[in-house]
Amino acid sequence: MFASLAREARFLAKDRGALFWLILAFFLSCAAVSFGIAEVREQRETIAALIEEDAADRANALETQEDWGGAAYYAFHLTYAPPSDFAFAAMGQRDSSPWKHRVRMLALEGQIHEADTRNADFGLVGRFDFAFLAASVAPLLLILLLYDLRASERTARRHDLLVATAGSPFSMWLPRALVRVTALALLLLIPLWIGAAVEGTSMVISVTASGIMIGALLLWWLIVELVSRIDASASVLLTSLIGLWLALAIVMPAVSKAGIEAANPVPDGGEILLLQRETVNDAWDLPKAATMKPFVAEHPELADHAEIEEGFEWKWYYAFQQVGDQTAAPLVSEYRAARIARDRQAGLAALLSPTSLVERAFERLADTDALSMIGYEDRVRRYHAKLRAFYYPLMFLEQPYDADVLKKLPDYDANG
Amino acid sequence: MTSPLEAKSLSLVREGNAVLDGVSFTVARGEIFALLGGNGAGKSSTLLTFLGFLKPSGGEVLVNGQSVTGDVAAARGAIAYLPEAASLYGHMTAYENLDYFLDLAGKPAGRADLDAALDRVALPAEARTRRLRSYSKGMRQKTAIALALLRETPILLLDEPTSGLDPVAIDEFHDLVKALAGGGQTVLMVTHDVYGACQVADRVGLLRGGKLVGSFSAANGERIDTETVHAAFAERQAA
Ligand SMILES: Nc1ncnc2c1ncn2[C@@H]1O[C@H](COP(=O)(O)OP(=O)(O)OP(=O)(O)O)[C@@H](O)[C@H]1O
Ligand SMILES: [Mg+2]
Numbered sequence: 001m002f003a004s005l006a007r008e009a010r011f012l013a014k015d016r017g018a019l020f021w022l023i024l025a026f027f028l029s030c031a032a033v034s035f036g037i038a039e040v041r042e043q044r045e046t047i048a049a050l051i052e053e054d055a056a057d058r059a060n061a062l063e064t065q066e067d068w069g070g071a072a073y074y075a076f077h078l079t080y081a082p083p084s085d086f087a088f089a090a091m092g093q094r095d096s097s098p099w100k101h102r103v104r105m106l107a108l109e110g111q112i113h114e115a116d117t118r119n120a121d122f123g124l125v126g127r128f129d130f131a132f133l134a135a136s137v138a139p140l141l142l143i144l145l146l147y148d149l150r151a152s153e154r155t156a157r158r159h160d161l162l163v164a165t166a167g168s169p170f171s172m173w174l175p176r177a178l179v180r181v182t183a184l185a186l187l188l189l190i191p192l193w194i195g196a197a198v199e200g201t202s203m204v205i206s207v208t209a210s211g212i213m214i215g216a217l218l219l220w221w222l223i224v225e226l227v228s229r230i231d232a233s234a235s236v237l238l239t240s241l242i243g244l245w246l247a248l249a250i251v252m253p254a255v256s257k258a259g260i261e262a263a264n265p266v267p268d269g270g271e272i273l274l275l276q277r278e279t280v281n282d283a284w285d286l287p288k289a290a291t292m293k294p295f296v297a298e299h300p301e302l303a304d305h306a307e308i309e310e311g312f313e314w315k316w317y318y319a320f321q322q323v324g325d326q327t328a329a330p331l332v333s334e335y336r337a338a339r340i341a342r343d344r345q346a347g348l349a350a351l352l353s354p355t356s357l358v359e360r361a362f363e364r365l366a367d368t369d370a371l372s373m374i375g376y377e378d379r380v381r382r383y384h385a386k387l388r389a390f391y392y393p394l395m396f397l398e399q400p401y402d403a404d405v406l407k408k409l410p411d412y413d414a415n416g
Numbered sequence: 417m418t419s420p421l422e423a424k425s426l427s428l429v430r431e432g433n434a435v436l437d438g439v440s441f442t443v444a445r446g447e448i449f450a451l452l453g454g455n456g457a458g459k460s461s462t463l464l465t466f467l468g469f470l471k472p473s474g475g476e477v478l479v480n481g482q483s484v485t486g487d488v489a490a491a492r493g494a495i496a497y498l499p500e501a502a503s504l505y506g507h508m509t510a511y512e513n514l515d516y517f518l519d520l521a522g523k524p525a526g527r528a529d530l531d532a533a534l535d536r537v538a539l540p541a542e543a544r545t546r547r548l549r550s551y552s553k554g555m556r557q558k559t560a561i562a563l564a565l566l567r568e569t570p571i572l573l574l575d576e577p578t579s580g581l582d583p584v585a586i587d588e589f590h591d592l593v594k595a596l597a598g599g600g601q602t603v604l605m606v607t608h609d610v611y612g613a614c615q616v617a618d619r620v621g622l623l624r625g626g627k628l629v630g631s632f633s634a635a636n637g638e639r640i641d642t643e644t645v646h647a648a649f650a651e652r653q654a655a
Contacts, residue, residue: 007519014508157503164467164497165520165567167489172520 004175012179018145022180025141026187032130033195036088039129040199043087043099047080050100054078067401068394069314072105072387079103079383079412081376084367085201089192089209090131090359092368099373101380105391107324108384109332110276112377113269130192131362134213135355136249138188139220143241145180146224149173151234181221185214205365216358249355256349256356264345266338267331276328283320294326295319305396315395322388336374343370379416386410418481419444420494420571420602421466427474427626428461435461437626438475445570448593448603450613452649453623459606460500462623463573466604467497479571496567500575502560506549510539510559513548517563525566533562536592538585553580561589565596572596574605578612590616610649614640622648 012018054077061074080100087094103111150173153159166172189210196206223244228237283291288308296303308316325332350356363369390410393399419442428436435458443449453459464470465477468488477484479491504513514530534544537558548556557580564572574593578586593616597603607613613620614632620640622630630648634640 003519003522007516011516014512016507157499157501158505160464160467160469161497161499161502161517162520163469164492164495165517167492167521 001175004171005179008175008179009183011176012183018180021141021144022183022187025138025184026191028133028137029130029188029191032128032133033088033191036091036129037195037198039091040083040088043083043094047082047100050078050080050102054102062403062406065401065403067314068391068399069317071401071406072314072318072391072395074104075406075409076102076104077383077387077409077412079380080414081373081379082414085199086196086205086209086366087368088195088199089129090362090366090368091127091129092131092359092363092366093370093373094368095127097370097373097376099376103380103384103387105318105321105384105387107276107280107321107328108381109325109328110273112380113272130195131359131366134188134216134362135358138184138213138217139249139355140242140245142181142184142217142220143224143238143245145184146177146221147228147238147241148234149177149180150228151232151237155234177221177225181217185217188213209362209365212358212361216354219354248353252353253349253356256352257346260342260345260349264338264342266342267335269335272328272331272335275331276324279327280320280324283323288316291316291320291323294323298322298326299392302392302396305398315392318388318391318395336377339370339374346370379414382416383410383412418478420480421449421604422478422481423462423465423475424478425475426462426465426472426477428458428465428470429473430461430470434626436465439623439626439628440475441621441628441631443602443604445602446597446600447619448597448605448617450617450620451604451606451623452608452610452613452620452645453606454608454649457608457623458626459608459623460575463497463575463604463606466573467492467495494569495571495573496564496569498560498564498572498574498577501579502557504548504556504559504563507547509547510534510544510562513559514563514566518566521567523567529566530562533565534559536565537562538588554582554585557581558585561592565592570601572601572603572605574603576607576609577605578607578609586612610646611642614642614645620645 058075058077061076062071065071065074078100079102081094083094083099098112101111150159153162162172163169192209193206195201224241227241227244230237230240232240292308305315346356347360350360360369363372387410390408394405399405421443423439423441426436426439427434439458439462441449441451451459451462461470465472466479466484468484468491471485479494482490484491505516508516511527511530514533515524518524531541531544534541539555539558539562543551543555548559551559557577561577564574572593577593578589581589590612593603593605597618605613605617617640618634620632621628622632622645630645632640632645632648
């Protein structure tokens with residue numbers, strides 16, 4: 001077997017057409033990996049810069065404050081989801097979901113959903129990252145490398161001589177195809193491995209990702225193999241294979257995405273924002289009890305301190321902010337559940353498309369899938385809850401204002 | 417002793433058309449058998465059946481006494497095949513082509529052996545490092561013949577081997593084939609070149625309408641008489 005692989009490797013080295021596709025694969029992979037690394041670096045720099053500004057801005061804002069309510073009102077807190085060490089290979093949902101916010105003690109859900117998403121418009125196919133290359137482009141290159149392996153030899157009237165000389169078709173076509181598949185896989189993976197080394201990706205993730213890509217290539221190889229059994233001309237084979245690729249890599253994912261989205265209507269973030277803002281605005285005109293009752297229901301421990309006497313009190317103000325979140329909660333959980341349902345169904349639908357399967361697997365490894373982004377939002381919610389837990393006793397128990405206490409404000413933990 | 421090549425009541429159907437209909441012959445070790453027939457007579461198909469690319473619809477073909485359908489690889493391993501209008505790789509030199517195909521056969525050869533074979537087919541030394549794309553038809557045929565020589569198999573199946581060769585090269589080729597047969601190799605060659613067949617073969621079979629309709633042998637060291645065979649060939653063609 002080794003001798004026949006060496007023979008076919010030498011043969012491949014003289015095949016300009018195949019070399020062209022292989023070199024193209026290498027350049028595309030280099031490009032995808034370096035774009036990815038540039039993107040995660042930029043995101044990390046953005047986060048680093050924001051972290052630096054964050055503390056300074058807050059210190060600045062707190063300097064002139066004289067009560068807890070004002071402090072909570074003017075102090076913003078940075079939350080963010082740093083890109084993982086494999087995100088360079090699969091930007092996934094980071095392109096469409098926000099990964100950084102500046103939140104304060106006000107009603108939270110609106111702040112989450114109005115956040116600036118850098119909603120890049122990548123059209124039908126998405127970002128050109130390694131996951132896209134491995135999932136969608138690699139199969140196409142594989143098809144171009146393999147589709148006319150036999151047909152071209154038939155056309156050149158060399159087929160029978162080759163097979164007669166080799167003894168069995170197996171010892172001829174298998175090594176020839178295997179060398180091409182191996183060369184393609186290596187040329188795609190080497191830039192990925194270099195990227196992984198630069199980014200410090202764990203070995204387990206690199207190996208798993210490589211395995212997934214190789215598995216997908218083997219599956220496509222099988223498809224090409226089965227199709228090229230058909231006794232047809234090279235151009236017919238190519239047309240059929242490109243058709244299959246279009247169906248599995250482009251049409252199927254697009255159709256199932258549309259179907260899943262129609263089946264799971266998701267209230268959009270704007271609705272949540274609107275509902276919450278209305279609740280908060282209406283609260284100004286409502287009797288104070290209308291706010292404090294639902295608030296105390298959530299915070300029975302503050303029941304004895306929930307009496308609002310004056311026209312404006314910070315604790316009432318923050319109570320109606322929280323009630324805004326409480327009012328939006330059903331819509332929020334509906335939104336969250338629908339996104340999870342969409343994701344779960346997309347996972348099932350991906351079983352019909354090797355392309356989607358690979359892309360999803362890469363996003364999972366890179367922590368850039370829908371669940372990771374929802375996980376980040378939940379982290380923001382937990383952090384915001386800590387802020388409330390910090391401020392409420394100070395406000396409701398009417399502790400004297402002390403700027404030093406604010407040094408103990410909870411910190412956001414990006415991994416918490 | 418079993419014959420290296422034997423067709424037993426061989427019938428063959430291709431795409432619904434009967435190509436061969438009960439053809440039987442044997443080729444003995446060291447013998448040159450020429451199968452003669454017009455275009456579409458089924459000559460190439462006969463060779464492809466010995467190589468296991470076509471399955472007999474009736475009867476069987478044996479290589480070294482073993483049914484080809486039973487062990488295709490064994491049959492192919494015993495045979496060097498020179499296809500009709502053999503086309504090697506145009507983007508490779510003669511050396512590279514020979515290296516590739518010999519590796520494929522599991523029988524790599526050194527440069528000296530390649531040169532010896534290319535000398536025997538009189539391919540100019542200057543051409544050997546040139547790509548086949550730049551070769552004339554005859555030069556390409558010579559390279560393919562050299563490949564068949566280098567295989568050193570007990571059996572040679574040659575399909576129109578002299579097509580594209582000039583008269584001098586044809587004579588040289590005939591001498592070469594005789595020398596190979598003298599060395600014990602068994603040769604089955606198919607052609608429509610009556611003169612060539614009579615020059616080189618120990619025995620000529622005439623194929624027509626899917627049947628073997630005539631057989632001519634050389635008597636005691638004489639050549640087969642071209643006139644006789646040609647008359648038979650022409651008569652059968654006309655019929
Ligand atoms: N690939 C093919 N598929 C189907 N039928 C074929 C094929 N090749 C040849 N045939 C048919 O088989 C018959 C015999 O063809 P074959 O090539 O064996 O003839 P031949 O004697 O070698 O002719 P020639 O002297 O022209 O080379 C012909 O009727 C031809 O039409
Ligand atoms: Mg023929």
